[in-house]
Amino acid sequence: MRGGPFILVLIAVAAVIFGLARWLDNSYAFFVGYVVVQYIVLGTAWNILGGYTGYVNFGITAFFAIGAYSSVVLHKLVPAMPLPAMILVGGVMAGIVGIGTGYLTLRLRGVYFSIATLALAVVVQTLITNWDFVGGARGAYVLRPRTAPLIGGGYIDYLFLIMLGLCVISLATARAIERSSLGYGFAAIRDDEAAAEASGVPTLKLKLIATGLSGGFMGMAGAPLPFYVTYLDPSSGFSLNYAVNAIAMPLIGGTSTWLGPVVGAVLVGGLQEYLRVTISSAVNVLVAGVLMVVFVIIAPQGIVGLFKRKRQ
Amino acid sequence: MTALLHVEGLGKRFGGFVALDGIELEVQDGERLGLIGPNGSGKSTLVNCICGTLRNETGSVSFAGEKLDGLLASQRTHRGLARSFQLPRPFASLSLAENLRIPILYAVNARSTGRLAGAAIDARCRDLLGEVGLAGKADRLPRDLTQIEMRKLELARAMAAQPKLLIADEAMAGLSHAEVDEIIALLIRLNGQGVTVIMIEHIMRAVMEFSQRLAVLVAGKKIADGAPKEVVRNDEVVRAYLGE
Numbered sequence: 282m283r284g285g286p287f288i289l290v291l292i293a294v295a296a297v298i299f300g301l302a303r304w305l306d307n308s309y310a311f312f313v314g315y316v317v318v319q320y321i322v323l324g325t326a327w328n329i330l331g332g333y334t335g336y337v338n339f340g341i342t343a344f345f346a347i348g349a350y351s352s353v354v355l356h357k358l359v360p361a362m363p364l365p366a367m368i369l370v371g372g373v374m375a376g377i378v379g380i381g382t383g384y385l386t387l388r389l390r391g392v393y394f395s396i397a398t399l400a401l402a403v404v405v406q407t408l409i410t411n412w413d414f415v416g417g418a419r420g421a422y423v424l425r426p427r428t429a430p431l432i433g434g435g436y437i438d439y440l441f442l443i444m445l446g447l448c449v450i451s452l453a454t455a456r457a458i459e460r461s462s463l464g465y466g467f468a469a470i471r472d473d474e475a476a477a478e479a480s481g482v483p484t485l486k487l488k489l490i491a492t493g494l495s496g497g498f499m500g501m502a503g504a505p506l507p508f509y510v511t512y513l514d515p516s517s518g519f520s521l522n523y524a525v526n527a528i529a530m531p532l533i534g535g536t537s538t539w540l541g542p543v544v545g546a547v548l549v550g551g552l553q554e555y556l557r558v559t560i561s562s563a564v565n566v567l568v569a570g571v572l573m574v575v576f577v578i579i580a581p582q583g584i585v586g587l588f589k590r591k592r593q
Numbered sequence: 594m595t596a597l598l599h600v601e602g603l604g605k606r607f608g609g610f611v612a613l614d615g616i617e618l619e620v621q622d623g624e625r626l627g628l629i630g631p632n633g634s635g636k637s638t639l640v641n642c643i644c645g646t647l648r649n650e651t652g653s654v655s656f657a658g659e660k661l662d663g664l665l666a667s668q669r670t671h672r673g674l675a676r677s678f679q680l681p682r683p684f685a686s687l688s689l690a691e692n693l694r695i696p697i698l699y700a701v702n703a704r705s706t707g708r709l710a711g712a713a714i715d716a717r718c719r720d721l722l723g724e725v726g727l728a729g730k731a732d733r734l735p736r737d738l739t740q741i742e743m744r745k746l747e748l749a750r751a752m753a754a755q756p757k758l759l760i761a762d763e764a765m766a767g768l769s770h771a772e773v774d775e776i777i778a779l780l781i782r783l784n785g786q787g788v789t790v791i792m793i794e795h796i797m798r799a800v801m802e803f804s805q806r807l808a809v810l811v812a813g814k815k816i817a818d819g820a821p822k823e824v825v826r827n828d829e830v831v832r833a834y835l836g837e
Contacts, residue, residue, distance in 0.1 A: 462698040465687075469695045472684035475646060479678070481670035481700030481754055537686075 284460075288453045295445040302441065303434070311437040315509060317550035318444045319502055323523065324530035324542030325451045326498030331528070332536030333464060334491040335471030337391075340382070340398030341527045343405040344375040344496045346518040348503030351375075353415045353513060356423055363430070364443055364505060371504030372497045378405075379496020383489045390474070406519045420514025423507040440505050451498050455539040458494075467491060499527075522566055526550070529573040535583025544584050595658055597622040597789050598643070598758055604651035605635075605642055612638045614813045616652070620758070620791060625784050627804030627821065628793045631833060634810040636793050637679055640762050644676045645669045657757065670696070671703045675756035679763045681743040683735035689746060690718040690731040693753040700754035707755075718753070725749045725779060741772045748779065758789045765796055773799050801825070809833070 302310050323345065330336050348371035355367050378401075386397045410418050429439030458464045466487045469477035478484050507513045526549065534545025549572060553565035580587050596619040603616040613635045620626050630636050641647040643654050645666035654661045661669055675696075684692050694714060702708050709717060722728045725745040730737065738746060744764050751759055761780060765773045777799055784790050794800045800807065800821070807821040811833040817824045824830060 462702075465691065465695055465698055468687055468691075469684050469699075472686055473682045475666075476678065476682040476684065476750075477695065478666040479644060479646070479670060479676055480696040480750060481667050481703060482695060483665070483667045483699070485665070 284453070284457055287456060288449065291449045291452055295449050299442055299445055303438065308435055308437055311435070311441045313554050315437065315441045315444050316554065317546055318441070318448050320526055320530055320546040320550045321448050321543050322444065322451045322502040323499060323527040324534070324546050325448075325455050325539065326495050326502065327527045328531040328536055328539075328542050329455060329458065329467075329498070330491045330495035332531055332541070333458065333467040333471065334488065335467075336488070336491070337395045337528075338398045338495065339395050339524060339528075340400075340402040340405075341499060341524040342519040342521075343398070343402040344379060344499035345503035345506075345523050345527075346405060346409065346515075347375040347378055348372065348500030349506040349513060349518050350409055350415050351500070352504045352507050353421050353423060356507065357414070357421075364439070364508065368443070368447065368501050368504040372501035375500020375503070376493045376497030379499075380489050380493040382496070383492030387485055387488065402519065402524070406515055409518070410515045416514065418515060420512055420517075421507070422512050425508045425511055436508070440509055443505055444502075447498075447501055451501075452539050452543070454494070454498075455542075459539060463487070463490065522569075525566060525569050525573075526553075529569040531583070533572050533576045533583055535585030535587075537582065537589075538585055541583050541585045548584075596620055597624075597657060598791075599655040600639075600643065600652070601655070602652035603639070603642060603649050603654065605638055605647060605649045612813050613642065613649070616810075616813075616815055618808060618815065618818075620789060622757075622789055623784070623787060624789055625781070625803055625805045626789075626791045627800040627807045628791055628810065629795070629797075629800055629807065630810035633812075635813040636810055637762055638813075639810065640676055640760050640791075640793065644674055644760065667699070670700045670754055670756075673755075673757035674760070675700075675751040675754040675758070676760040677744075677747040677751045677762055677764055679766070681735075681747040683738075683743065683746055683750075685735055688732050688734060689722060689727055689738075690715070692735065692746060692750055693718040693721050696750055696754035721749045721753050724752075724782075726775075741768055741775075744768065744776065745779075748776070752783065752788075756788060758791065759783065760791045760793070762793045763795065764792075765794060765799055777803050797825075 302314055327338060327341060330338050351371040351374045352367045355362050355370060382401055386394050389397055409415060415421050425436045429436050432439060432442065466482045469480065469482050470484050470487060474484055530545030530549050531542040533549055534543065535541030549569055553568050556564045556568060576583060598620040600616055600618040603613055605613040616639060628636055638647065642649040645664055656672060656674060684695065697709055697714050697717060719728060719731055722731050725748060727742060727745055735746060748761065748764055765776050773796060780790055780792060780803060792803050804821050807824040808815055809817040809824060809830050816829045816833065817827045
């Protein structure tokens, strides 16, 4: 399928999902749906750098929280600013930080890169915790409007719709990358950076594109968060859950295609939500952790990889 | 006539160890040069400095009349330099055809002339694989290849970049007699198409058969350069290889 029709199919699927949720008219469905779709965006963003390019980023929360906190700042400065504009700003901010991280760590490979990103998360969290304007360690309240603009209904409907839109954009981008020369360049970097460079691949430039895009999408996924939780403090914005899930979901679904993070997010996100309701609210991290270990051992190509192998 | 490749006073140290010391080397357009030397004499370091994988501290490298100093390896590949690696470094998750697609997308298509697209790229990948006798395995992964097939893939990938100068870094190490002949024939055929080739090799039979000119590196210095038959009789070269 070409890019154009693919986007139309994505939009149609998103529309059906949204229509279904509206028809159910249950705000719990919207809250759950938002979380799962948010993880699709986050997992897809991680996969652009981690799956396609082979650079494992542990600092997901840094980019995610930059998006979230830029919304907090914008909401304080320009309360009337529409959410999509905030998302754009949050994405750009996180994207810039992504490019900066890529540039500063350009000589770091493998596990050293991962450690550096982990350090980035700690640095950003420390800065935010000590920044009084966004509430510091106390956290910040963001009052969301009672009703959704444009579409009516609860504001959570609107948040869900926005997140679905982001999801369509991020999946279309990921799939376009896979099929373009950019995707081949990323794969060459992942497999052997020196050989890639010798084959004419401008590895530095491509790495910066990957870190920028990946960071940008993480920031966009985080930008609506303050409106979703209405109270944002550093310990929730930088929660380990985001990092673990954003890595576990693509790994479980499969890192080689855009479909992997979708499968992983729906499966793991859905299961977590189910267990949160039925057993305990603390069991969800365990689910991601255990599933990640199991899949890394028995199906390193993820669920999508399992099906691909069967077909061959 | 100016040389295609001109290496001038090239020096490289690793800490206190002098790996290359004032190397002077000229390669003419269309030439076949053999580069030999004992293990650790600096051959691969020289290749790495010419191709931009390592930075030389002193001296300079010019290619087709342009100074390459400060350019990245990828930029040098765009200008028409290509190399194969001593130990094959295929893109392990990509099929053989996709392995060749990378230099076509990023080296050939980065030049203003002869951009390829879509079906033309596929055709070119298959042609190249055919040239090295791997056409039947175009959709296989590198891990399915034997040692010689891996070397051929390595050469095919370098050829896919459509270089003016190809540096084959020990493309034949560990291969059988017949396999060495195959690779020599391949490189001579390539040279016949107008590609200048530098061959780095330990197998003297291959070097003597292939080279029009022979340069010898010993302990980071070039000690001989000239007609192959004369160079191998050179006293200094004999001493370096066999001792006093």
